[in-house]
Amino acid sequence: MSTTAPRAQTTTSAPAPADRPSGPIGRLGRYAATHTRMVFIAWAVVAVALGAFAPRVEKALSGAGWQANGSESVQVRDLVKREFAGLNSTGLMVVVHSPAQTAASPAFQRTIGQVAARLKGDGRVASVSLPVAGQTISADGHTAIVMAGARADANTMVRAADDLKAPVTALGTKDVQVALTGASGMWSDFNEANRSAMMRSEMFSWPVTMGILVLAFGSMVAAGLPLLLTILGLVASAGSLFLLTKVSPISIWAMNFALMFALALGIDYALFIVMRFRGALFGQHENRVDAVTETMDTAGKAVLFSGVTVLISLTAVMLVDSPAFRSMAVGIMLSVLFILAATLTLLPAVLGRLGTKVDNLSLPWVHHGEHRSAxxxxxxxxxxxxxxxxxxxxxxxxxxxxxxxxxxxxGMPSIKVVPKTDTSRQGYLLVQQAFGIGAPGALQVTAPAADAARVRALLAADPSIAQVTPPRPGASGQVVLLQAVPKVDPSSKQLGTAIDRLRATLPAGTMVGGAPxxxxxxxxxxxxxxxxxxxxxxxxxxxxxxxxxxxxxxxxxxxxxxxxxxxxxxxxxxxxxxxxxxxxxxxxxxxxxxxxxxxxxxxxxxxxxxxxxxxxxxxxxxxxxxxxxxxxxxxxxxxxxxxxxxxxxxxxxxxxxxxxxxxxxxxxxxxxxxxxxxxxxxxxxxxxxxxxxxxxxxxxxxxxxxxxxxxxxxxxxxxx
CATH class of the missing domain: 1.20.1640.10 (Multidrug efflux transporter AcrB transmembrane domain)
Incomplete structure (x- = not known):
């Protein structure tokens, strides 16, 4: 076996930087450094054009999408929406509870009526089902559930929960508590808590990041360059995500992860490029254009390979057939593309314009041109x-x-990911206390009308099922819906096993769905x-x-x-x-x-x-x-x-x-x-x-x- 010789081994004196042949990335860097005005104008146009949409992205992003496309449960959700007045897993659940009064008392009934009226007044609600004794009224009468069917898709119903939870909760009195829960309500609360937490973390991380960058670069001017790339990448990514929402739903998590990657890669790439530029400019005493050319021909090439590797890694995530996953990957990939493009064009233009000023406002112990660390x-x-x-x-x-x-x-996130103070978690716990531990995660089982009695009997005989509601006929008369309340917590492994068992044993044409x-x-x-x-x-x-x-x-x-x-x-x-x-x-x-x-x-x-x-x-x-x-x-x-x-x-x-x-x-x-x-x-x-x-x-x-x-x-x- 033999090896190829190193392709560029030499101990002779190297030609002057300007005479050395440059690769395509080096030539791109030289062009950016000698046409700075054109590069600045181009990026200003990108920032302004996409930045105009950036402030609107948060309200346009979706709060749902955590599903396996084409799965049996998604088929059940769509069927129930068509046949049963939208009372599927994305519908809204409002819990009315009073420790002192029962569902028969006037004050309790008045609150139920007000809740129903408020829900009916929202165009995203297809129907409202009032509490029914033995099903949605607890045995002691102190807790009742009002169900609102979904007229719109899952993402829109999360937005409906965003808008309705405050006014619906406000209908409660000192004697009667009202809480909006259900899958859409929980996603609404979780997304809001997550957004607030991310903002707090970002506010804390920016000054910490800036402090570390100043120590790493030794110069305030140089330390600001990664933040320039990050901000530009974020603005462009946010605007692009908003435009993509016009084509397909994009998860709100896409923006969170895009921020993280814009910050991560903006810092990584700027560090590598600027360190190499300073070494060429100060250590090798090259002029600014030659220093940029050498930097991009070496460090810039490494950044390009790194960026492509990142994109490949994230592309693989899209093999998971879930809207939330795919849109999150798209959001991160957009931020990577913008950061990579800015690193290969805008950053060399800025360095070409700054020259030796890149080390302005430097720390007193900084030694210029230390590309090689002793x-x-x-x-x-x-x-x-x-x-x-x-x-x-x-x-x-x-x-x-x-x-x-x-x-x-x-396992999939349980109710424990929702803050204890949020209404969806409070309502969830009230339902568990009143109707049983599995009640918040009732299974929705659809079956051919002819098999209704048999399916109900099989469900009732299953060891994981506590209660089965009577079959409800669909609008077409061809299908029925049964609600099966589990004996176990909706996030438990036992329920997953029960779902697989039921799907294997129930008659052909029967499907098992619901949030769990x-x-x-x-x-x-x-x-x-x-x-x-x-x-x-x-x-x-x-x-x-x-x-x-x-x-x-x-x-x-x-x-x-x-x-x-x-x-x-x-x-x-x-x-x-x-x-x-x-x-x-x-x-x-x-x-x-x-x-x-x-x-x-x-x-x-x-x-x-x-x-x-x-x-x-x-x-x-x-x-x-x-x-x-x-x-x-x-x-x-x-x-x-x-x-x-x-x-x-x-x-x-x-x-x-x-x-x-x-x-x-x-x-x-x-x-x-x-x-x-x-x-x-x-x-x-x-x-x-x-x-x-x-x-x-x-x-x-x-x-x-x-x-x-x-x-x-x-x-x-x-x-x-």
Whole structure:
């Protein structure tokens, strides 16, 4: 077997920067630096055009969409909407309760009448069903339920809950309590609590981020550049999301995640670009245009590969056939595209215009032009001398942290994710107290009219069903609807098992739906697609690194080491969110499982962010290898030139993610803890320790490229 020679090995003096041939990214950077006015005008047009729509995006985004398209439960929801006056899982449920009065008392009846009138007055409500003794009036008469059928789709009904919960709740008196609940009500409350928590976290994270950036860049002017990219990316993403809502519903979570990724990538990319620019400008004494050209031809190329890797990771999430998941992926991808475009065009134009002013308002101890970090070079030398003890110790630590992931349990969010003070949770608990633990999650079973009696008997005989309502004929007369109240909590695993059992035993043509069934079907879809998503992300990530780095072993190291940090992060998540360790400190009520959407979505996000650091480190190492053909120089030099960027970017991301863990509902806490821990472990233990050690242990074999593969791959270098 033979290897190809390093494509650019030389020890002779290099030509002047202006005489060196530039790649397409370098030429793009030079063009931006010499046509700054045109670039500024173009981005101003983008910002103004899309920014005009940005303030309207929040009200246009959808609050639902957590479903598995084409599932049996979604079919039931659509059928019930058509046949049974909209009384499906998206309809509104209003609980009227009094500890002193009963449903027969005048004051109680008056409140019920006022609630019904208020619901009927909303055009999104198709019908109103008053309380019925033995079904929606409790045995003691102190609790009654008013049902409102859905005239519109699930997203519109969440907006209806947004608008109705305050005026409906206000109809209560000192003696009679009113609370709007049901799936739409709970999504309304959860989305509102999540939005408030995200805003609080953002307000806290921005000054923390700015402080870390000033320390990392050593200059107020340079530190402001990542925020420029972030704000521009957010404005453009928000405006684009608003326009997309005119085509298809977009989840409100898309904007939240778009913000996080705009901030993460804006910081990562600006750090890498600006550090390299300052090194070329001050350290190599190039003029500003040549410095921009060299920067974009090296660091800019790495940023492009990183951005494409992020986009590939998020594209894989769209394999999950759920509107919420796909729209969240679209939102993040939009932010990545805008950040990437701004990094490759606007940032070099700004740097070309600033020149030496990029270091204005600098800290007194800053040394201009320090692209190579002496501290990280010394760290690389230390790792080169003593790889085994630190390498084995790192693998042992990450492996031990990852062990709990093998007993990780997942489930769809329960009522515990809704704040205790919100009306939907109060109403939910009132229903449980009055009608039984499973009453808030009644199953909706549709069946051919001819099988009504048989289906009711089978439901009543099932050990998980506490009560079955009489069959209700549909508008067509061909189908009936039965409500089956479970004996167990709607979020329990036992109910999921019961749903599968009923679907297997009930007569042909019978379908099982309702909010618990919709959650169960989505969880099933997630379980089925998670291995596929992970496989696609790993496979495409490997291929992209192979093209970028021209070395199969290095590409495999870059991808597989991501799994260690990811596994460790989910192992810690299992201890915190499933077992409840530190729950009182973090201020949440454990559900006994991790939300089911976490593994697939967080894996894609962690992999995307980790690949940033992978590309930064290994592209720097590749640049040294191409120049010298020396394995030690590749490892130590790559660490010396990228270590400070990885450390600073990781510090910012950990600070930002952990702010989301300090406030708000449970899912943002899960997101903040898991992503924060993953970035912390990945930056400190994987990119700055384990990967350099693996480069040391593999030596020149790390850069081996078979000749047959060399003929296939495009010629990619990171030198200028």
């Amino acid at each position: 501290r990280f070079a010394a760290w690389g030398e230390y790792l080169w001398r003593r790889p085994w003890a630190l390498g084995l110790g790192t693998v042992a630590v990450l492996g031990a942290l990852a062990i709990p992931v093998f007993s990780l349990s997942t 069934a919709e959650n169960h079907d989505l969880e099933t879809e997630l379980s089925a697609k998670t291995p596929l998503v992970i496989g696609v992300v790993l496979g495409l990530g490997f291929l992209l690194l192979l093209v970028a780095l021209q070395a199969p072993l290095i590409a495999a190291i870059g991808v597989l080491t991501n799994l260690l940090a990811t596994g460790a992060a989910f192992g810690i998540a299992k201890l915190i969110f499933q077992e409840g360790h530190a729950s009182s400190l973090l201020g949440f009520e454990p559900q006994g499982f991790l939300d089911a959407w976490g593994p697939v979505f967080f894996f894609a996000m962690i992999f995307a962010i980790s690949m940033d650091y992978t590309v930064f480190l290994l592209s720097s190492a590749k640049e040294h290898w191409d120049r010298t053909g020396d394995a030690k120089d590749a490892m130590v030099g790559g660490l010396a030139h990228s270590g400070r960027v990885i450390f600073a970017a990781g510090a910012v991301m950990v600070a930002v993610f952990f702010t989301f863990a300090l406030s708000g509902p449970l899912p943002p806490k899960e997101m903040g803890i898991i992503l924060g821990v993953a970035v912390l472990l990945d930056a400190l233990l994987v990119r700055l320790l384990l990967v350099p050690i693996l480069l040391r242990l593999t030596g020149t074999k790390a850069w081996y490229l078979p000749r047959w593969l060399d003929r296939i791959l495009p010629d990619v270098t990171f030198g200028h």
